Amino acid sequence: KQEVTQIPAALSVPEGENLVLNCSFTDSAIYNLQWFRQDPGKGLTSLLLIQSSQREQTSGRLNASLDKSSGRSTLYIAASQPGDSATYLCAGRSGGGADGLTFGKGTHLIIQP
Amino acid sequence: GAGVSQSPRYKVAKRGQDVALRCDPISGHVSLFWYQQALGQGPEFLTYFQNEAQLDKSGLPSDRFFAERPEGSVSTLKIQRTQQEDSAVYLCASSLGLQEGQPQHFGDGTRLSIL
Numbered sequence: 001k002q003e004v005t006q007i008p009a010a011l012s013v014p015e016g017e018n019l020v021l022n023c024s025f026t027d028s029a030i031y032n033l034q035w036f037r038q039d040p041g042k043g044l045t046s047l048l049l050i051q052s053s054q055r056e057q058t059s060g061r062l063n064a065s066l067d068k069s070s071g072r073s074t075l076y077i078a079a080s081q082p083g084d085s086a087t088y089l090c091a092g093r094s095g096g097g098a099d100g101l102t103f104g105k106g107t108h109l110i111i112q113p
Numbered sequence: 114g115a116g117v118s119q120s121p122r123y124k125v126a127k128r129g130q131d132v133a134l135r136c137d138p139i140s141g142h143v144s145l146f147w148y149q150q151a152l153g154q155g156p157e158f159l160t161y162f163q164n165e166a167q168l169d170k171s172g173l174p175s176d177r178f179f180a181e182r183p184e185g186s187v188s189t190l191k192i193q194r195t196q197q198e199d200s201a202v203y204l205c206a207s208s209l210g211l212q213e214g215q216p217q218h219f220g221d222g223t224r225l226s227i228l
Contacts, residue, residue: 004155032213043117043204044156044219051213089155100146100172101206101217103155 002027002094006104014112017080021107023073023090031093034101035064035075037086044089048075080111115139117220119205125226126195134190134223138207145188146217147180148204156204162188163211195227 003026013019025033032051036044048057048064050073056065063076073090087108091101118137126132138145143164148156149172159178160170164185173180177195182188192199202224206217 034216036219041221041224043119043221044206046216046218049214049216053213091155100148100158100161100169101156102158105153105155 002030002092002099002102004090004092004102004104006088006090006107008107009105010108010110012110012112013080015080015082018076018078019080019109021075021077021088021090021109023075023104025071025073025092025102027092027094028068028071029094030066030068031099033064033066033073033090033092035062035073036089036091038089038106039086047088082111082113085109085111117205117207117218119203119220119223121223122221123224123226125228127228128196130195131191131193132195132225134192134203134225136188136190136205136207136220138186138188138205139218141209142207142218143185143210144208144215144217145182146206146208147188147190148206149174150202150204150222152201159190159203192225195225197227200225200227 034049035047050066061078087106089106091103146161147159150156158172162182177193179191202222204222206219208215
């Protein structure tokens, strides 16, 4: 069964810094991995999806990587802004895609103005 | 709006009552998923549908939980004889299909409180 762990649980950095959020998973036969952000009282907003054959995906200031052999994914945020403050969740799909997403507990990110 | 829509946004019920939560997926999305999110935790998978077929219900915590999608679009999650541990946010997600490159898109959820 896929298990997903996110480190750190919380992070507070000054505006403008670059930062990295970490995600590890136990099943290397991962089908794809998706990064989300969740604002308080809201649902999840999809940020990036990396397929099993890909190593990274980029969208604006965000870059996500996937290393199946080590069971790790990272989300890199460049030039952080106060609007980036949210909880970031990573989630993997396994079972050849037949399973639902397995989520980590998230990283609560605060960007200080 | 073209997103996933869930209703109600908030639901308060007394222990023992039955509740029904609705999900309107993005038009044309074949796959529909339900998740349960406890406070401070990541969402946990409950069940999913491919069109009207419920292909996996392994995450449903008990036989008090029942989900349906009779016409392959709108889905309802029903909880019978609610208990306090059912209090959580219930999230619905949809995707075009199960292909590797298809992301899941989430609604804002229904926050269920059982008194």
